[in-house]
Amino acid sequence: xxxxxxxxxxxxxxxxxxxxxxxxxxxxxxxxxxxxxxxxxxxxxxxxxxxxxxxxxxxxxxxxxxxxxxxxxxxxxxxxxxxxxxxxxxxxxxxxxxxxxxxxxxxxxxxxxxxxxxxxxxxxxxxxxxxxxxxxxxxxxxxxxxxxxxxxxxxxxxxxxxxxxxxxxxxxxxxxxxxxxxxxxxxxxxxxxxxxxxxxxxxxxxxxxxxxxxxxxxxxxxxxxxxxxxxxxxxxxxxxxxxxxxxxxxxxxx
DNA sequence: ATGGTTGGCCTCCAA
Numbered sequence: 001x002x003x004x005x006x007x008x009x010x011x012x013x014x015x016x017x018x019x020x021x022x023x024x025x026x027x028x029x030x031x032x033x034x035x036x037x038x039x040x041x042x043x044x045x046x047x048x049x050x051x052x053x054x055x056x057x058x059x060x061x062x063x064x065x066x067x068x069x070x071x072x073x074x075x076x077x078x079x080x081x082x083x084x085x086x087x088x089x090x091x092x093x094x095x096x097x098x099x100x101x102x103x104x105x106x107x108x109x110x111x112x113x114x115x116x117x118x119x120x121x122x123x124x125x126x127x128x129x130x131x132x133x134x135x136x137x138x139x140x141x142x143x144x145x146x147x148x149x150x151x152x153x154x155x156x157x158x159x160x161x162x163x164x165x166x167x168x169x170x171x172x173x174x175x176x177x178x179x180x181x182x183x184x185x186x187x188x189x190x191x192x193x194x195x196x197x198x199x200x201x202x203x204x205x206x207x208x209x210x211x212x213x214x215x216x217x218x219x220x221x222x223x224x225x226x227x228x229x230x231x232x233x234x235x236x237x238x239x240x241x242x243x244x245x246x247x248x249x250x251x252x253x254x
Numbered sequence: 255a256t257g258g259t260t261g262g263c264c265t266c267c268a269a
Contacts, residue, residue, distance in 0.1 A: 010261055061262055199259035
């Protein structure tokens with residue numbers, strides 16, 4: 001199974017690029033975030049025309065997640081207590097694995113209400129996780145908005161006390177790992193394999209990026225992981241089909 | 255170069 005997560009920053013704008021990606025990369029499962037569309041305006045035919053099954057959890061203007069799979073989706077549900085009215089979580093079962101597609105809050109500044117919301121979101125995720133079976137095949141993926149390690153940010157100094165690389169987030173990340181999840185892509189990526197580069201300041205061209213899009217998997221999934229990669233070239237696109245500020249990230253599981 | 259870009263119910267907010 002080739003599984004890809006991608007924050008597309010508006011499916012309305014990125015639709016044609018997503019179509020190109022489906023045709024060239026052909027993921028078995030694609031989890032996308034930041035649709036920025038209400039459910040009724042999501043162009044599901046992009047996926048269904050190519051034989052994908054689709055689950056959509058949209059929201060006007062902001063957020064929104066979508067999961068597409070070549071095999072049927074079962075046990076589809078959307079939303080959990082930590083969303084607090086925002087569309088940031090959906091879960092499906094496909095290929096015998098439960099997949100959770102997340103768009104975690106970004107957090108703004110450490111002293112902002114948004115950072116408090118981010119911490120509540122992760123606490124709710126941990127509460128949800130405690131009710132799951134660590135022995136079952138489970139993948140939590142998406143824009144997690146946490147850079148877990150020093151080599152996951154372009155400058156540790158620049159992120160001192162800054163959300164996405166903050167001790168209080170690292171504590172929650174560790175709690176996810178302690179429950180039984182593993183950062184599955186990391187061993188398959190080179191150092192400084194970023195997945196996000198800010199649009200501002202020419203960050204991509206200076207490689208001032210962060211690794212914040214992840215696959216957190218249980219042991220039964222981890223044993224089947226064969227490869228992982230960041231599709232950097234899809235962050236380079238300019239001209240007619242412009243890039244998102246995130247690159248697609250891929251994990252292949254046997 | 256003290257730097258500046260996207261996108262959306264859009265002249266401000268969010269990332």
